[in-house]
Amino acid sequence: NTLNIHVCSLQIIDPYEGMDPGNWPTQQERLQLLDECRQNSLGPFFVGLVGRQYGSACLPEQVELSEFLTILQVCQQKGFSSDALEKCYRRNENTMPSSFCLLSQHAYKKQQDTQPRSKIENSWHEVAGKGRKILNDVVSQCVLEGKIDSERAQKYFRSSLENDLRYGLQGSPADIRRCLCYVHKTSEEADQSKRGNEQHFEFQAQMPRLNQLRDDFLPGLVKSHGALVYTAASEQHCQGRYADELGQQLCSDLMALIHSSVVRERSQAQNSLSQQRHLCRVFSRLYRIERAEVSQ
Incomplete structure (x- = not known):
């Protein structure tokens, strides 16, 4: 084959x-x-x-500080609980610019190590689901109010x-x-x-x-x-x-x-080799030294 x-x-x-x-x-x-x-x-x-x-929409892995604070502010204004978002994200000053970064399931478990393992897993999926729902509602409102650009908001819905x-x-x-x-x-x-x-x-x-x-x-x-x-x-x-x-x-x-990829790669290699040979012939003519025969 x-x-x-x-x-x-x-x-x-x-x-x-x-x-x-x-x-x-x-x-x-x-x-x-x-x-x-x-x-x-x-x-x-x-x-x-x-x-x-x-x-389902993905939780963005990184949200700029100013944007995340805007989302939290709209949450409070509309009477939504931001508890799920605050559990899903942690502020990280080491990013450029400063951002809130999404916790991994492993990191979330580590923070909840006092609870039974099965309960922690269910808790993470439940919290993440609530976070997606809140972001969908709040970011949609932010777009309507012009606080977040429509194109920029797409990452919350994809x-x-x-x-x-x-x-x-x-x-x-x-x-x-x-x-x-x-x-x-x-x-x-x-x-x-x-x-x-x-x-x-x-x-x-x-x-x-x-x-x-x-x-x-x-x-x-x-x-x-x-x-x-x-x-x-x-x-x-x-x-x-x-x-x-x-x-x-x-x-x-x-x-x-x-x-087709292999044929194209071989063709490019052959063309490259042909060009190198042509250059060699050109250089060889430039450095050719002809001397008249000297009889003794």
Whole structure:
């Protein structure tokens, strides 16, 4: 196959491997991992899978001091409790500029080491959930009042999916064409609109951002940078078949990207070698010394 022909090594890294979100890398660690893959991979370095779930908004890992204080002030004015935010964040004067930084689950556990372990884990997820809810309401109000710029406020509303996609699919057109993205739409999305439970309302709240990703952001990259984005739709009962077809398509696309990258790399190496040889011939003519034969 392509990997054997070119003697390539393919390593797949899933930052969301495992069932416990507490073991997943932080947002900063994920973005750093993406940078390393971008720099060290000859061919493809990012594969994005977009389905019907957008995910909950991420708590920003760092909020500038003035902005965080503005949020706390609006909390007090609107009668919201800022207790959850103050538990999630700690002031850090070592950052530039001074900021409030998000505690990791491990750091939060360390502060609560007097409580049973199971209770601490539940407490962290509960506090983080309350923090997300408060930030969503308060930052929305700050945007309406002009205290926080709309573009700057986006970091409070984006999920891990959107953060990873936007970070992975940036850079030069050549880098973007080394990425693969697969969008899958199902009939279950339409069924969700008929339900009236809590999950339905969360789904409805996330749909505008998910649709913006699938229908605006990704197609825009296709037009402007030639990004490789595939969109498929299937019935809910056909998802097993879609998974099989996706695996085959992914394998084919990866091999094609690896092949084109290796061929391009070899072509560049050959061109470089040809240029060096040409320079050697030029320099050799410049330093050629001709002497007339002397008879004795």
